[in-house]
Amino acid sequence: MTHNAQWYRDAMNELEKQLxxxxxSWFSELRxxxxxxxxxxxxxxxxxxxxAMMLDLVAAERDGGDAExxxxxxxxxxxxxxxxxxxxxxxRDKGQLLGLIVGISWLVMLISGGMTNGAMSINILTYFAVxxxxxxxxxxxxxxxxxxxxxAVRLIKSRIAGFFVIWAVMFLYVGANLATVxxxxxxxxxxxxxxxxxALVGIATAFACALILRLRDRLFTPMAFMALVIGVxxxxxxxWQQLLFVSKQGFTxxxxxxLAVALIIYxxxxxxxxxxxxx
Amino acid sequence: xKQTQLLKGVLDGCVLAILARHESYGYELMQAxxxxxxxxxxxxxLYPLLAKLEKQGDVxxxxxxxxxxxxxxxxxxxxxxxxxxxEFQAQWYQIQSQVSHVMGGEK
Numbered sequence: 170m171t172h173n174a175q176w177y178r179d180a181m182n183e184l185e186k187q188l189x190x191x192x193x194s195w196f197s198e199l200r201x202x203x204x205x206x207x208x209x210x211x212x213x214x215x216x217x218x219x220x221a222m223m224l225d226l227v228a229a230e231r232d233g234g235d236a237e238x239x240x241x242x243x244x245x246x247x248x249x250x251x252x253x254x255x256x257x258x259x260x261r262d263k264g265q266l267l268g269l270i271v272g273i274s275w276l277v278m279l280i281s282g283g284m285t286n287g288a289m290s291i292n293i294l295t296y297f298a299v300x301x302x303x304x305x306x307x308x309x310x311x312x313x314x315x316x317x318x319x320x321a322v323r324l325i326k327s328r329i330a331g332f333f334v335i336w337a338v339m340f341l342y343v344g345a346n347l348a349t350v351x352x353x354x355x356x357x358x359x360x361x362x363x364x365x366x367x368a369l370v371g372i373a374t375a376f377a378c379a380l381i382l383r384l385r386d387r388l389f390t391p392m393a394f395m396a397l398v399i400g401v402x403x404x405x406x407x408x409w410q411q412l413l414f415v416s417k418q419g420f421t422x423x424x425x426x427x428l429a430v431a432l433i434i435y436x437x438x439x440x441x442x443x444x445x446x447x448x
Numbered sequence: 449x450k451q452t453q454l455l456k457g458v459l460d461g462c463v464l465a466i467l468a469r470h471e472s473y474g475y476e477l478m479q480a481x482x483x484x485x486x487x488x489x490x491x492x493x494l495y496p497l498l499a500k501l502e503k504q505g506d507v508x509x510x511x512x513x514x515x516x517x518x519x520x521x522x523x524x525x526x527x528x529x530x531x532x533x534x535e536f537q538a539q540w541y542q543i544q545s546q547v548s549h550v551m552g553g554e555k
Binding site: 171172184217218220221222224225228229238239240241242243244246247250251253254255256 | 473474475478490491492493495496499500502503509511517518520521
């Protein structure tokens with residue numbers, strides 16, 4: 170009998186309800202720690218291992234044991250030793266992960282019109298550098314999150330601190346991307362003529378929205394909305410640069426207003442989706 | 449010397465020997481080891497060891513219905529595992545005899 174990674178995840182979500190509150194929290198940390206450290210490991214093997222261990226913990230609890238007496242006092246060491254022995258991810262899975270990072274980076278740059286203010290152009294160097302930067306930053310953030318799980322010194326000690334840390338990381342992420350775009354030398358640049366630029370942004374926006382909605386995941390749907398808003402704003406900006414249908418101040422005010430409203434809608438929508446999934 | 453250090457080298461063989469008798473899963477193996485007196489063994493030692501044995505090709509795992517509960521990840525000894533067990537047994541008897549001689553002061 171074989172199952173895929175999603176089957177094991179769903180089974181664990183059901184199974185953890187049988188654990189005591191303390192053991193559920195203990196195992197949840199172990200699960201997070203192994204999952205965050207397993208990006209280059211076979212996903213099915215990792216989730217199957219987690220599932221087998223959770224089943225055994227349920228059995229141990231029935232016999233009067235608990236997570237610490239059953240697994241020992243060093244879950245971090247156990248998880249590290251375990252991950253070393255699990256099979257690596259296939260070349261196909263690694264390629265898919267890489268393709269996802271490159272694809273998302275390129276789509277974000279296309280939707281935002283190359284993240285610059287002038288006429289649209291494609292700087293080939295930027296299209297190579299930004300995915301590399303994103304890969305480094307994503308893996309860096311995940312490694313930091315993982316290091317925090319069993320750390321004696323916790324960076325995030327309260328909800329308020331967590332809020333500030335998340336926003337600081339977001340600003341750092343966006344800032345690093347913008348800096349890469351703005352500071353990249355214009356060595357290999359393809360200028361996109363007016364008309365084609367609008368079509369390119371339109372297609373990229375439609376493609377990104379379709380890709381997100383295809384996931385049929387409530388948590389990601391607000392991202393499709395945000396991609397649509399940014400795409401529309403970029404198209405309006407490209408049109409305005411050619412046609413100057415309103416004053417610069419008027420146009421900037423409208424764009425900033427739309428962006429602020431969209432951000433508020435996105436935040437509320439995301440929170441509601443997260444609460445719904447949690448329930 | 450701590451018992452865990454002494455155990456490190458022989459635990460693989462003990463697990464292979466238990467699995468040679470019948471297929472088993474993590475919790476059942478742990479109980480068996482405890483019954484044999486290895487009460488200091490915890491999941492932190494056993495699960496990485498089982499993953500290592502699977503990686504080496506000594507055991508294979510299959511999800512099967514369990515008579516006393518949900519489907520479980522059963523471990524079965526492979527032909528390679530039987531060879532590893534035979535090799536371990538030969539080495540173990542040799543070491544056991546050598547250590548006995550040393551402890552008894554014989555030459």
